[in-house]
Amino acid sequence: MFKALADGQRRGLLDALRERNGQTLGELCELLPELTRQGVTKHLRILEDADLVVTVKRGRNKYHYLNPVPINEIAERWIGNYERDKLRALSALKAALEEKP
Amino acid sequence: MFKALADGQRRGLLDALRERNGQTLGELCELLPELTRQGVTKHLRILEDADLVVTVKRGRNKYHYLNPVPINEIAERWIGNYERDKLRALSALKAALEEKP
DNA sequence: TTGACAGGCAACCTTTTGGTTGCCTATTTT
């Protein structure tokens, strides 16, 4: 899940879907001209496995939709925890840096 | 930055620092007994480069501190954007899935 | 001052990741 987000081009795909949801593979390929269709497919597969995009196949097309749920989970569970400790960590950091050698 | 967070053991190190801030390399090594000291060092280097931990060297020890700032930035910039579109994306998703083939 | 302790550096190895090419299937369109 973090791994899926760890690649810039994949984040780019998510951004593209955020701008216009429900794009097909071909449309998304146009946004990454430096990659082949299969390269894009692989990235989308990873995003799909991470449940960050969800797809609908209809006819010979496959439409890709952004799924905001798992990102929300990250925000709430992981980042939330660290946020909770934000001030404490910052003050500990400050204290450590201010101690005289 | 996302890459730094993409590894489970690195997230484990951050968790360890969240529990007790300012640990030395040796202490952190005890938390990952399956890795050698140098393995842990490499992970810490990556976290340091990503500015997720900050270190203070004193004497022969090096103390590691969690830096909550970049995580906060992720939460605000990246996740915030997607959050903003959360409802919109969800409804688009729902609409797409409900369309009859 | 000698030895032990904490950590750094560099070379090396293995697996994963990002990407490609080539071919195949299914749906449209004409």
Added chain:
DNA sequence: AAAATAGGCAACCAAAAGGTTGCCTGTCAA
């Protein structure tokens, strides 16, 4: 029915990530 369109699958390849071993440098304590 034929040709074009949209996508899937599998094998292969290069580069990067994760990890190891071996040795070297500082710092503290006996």
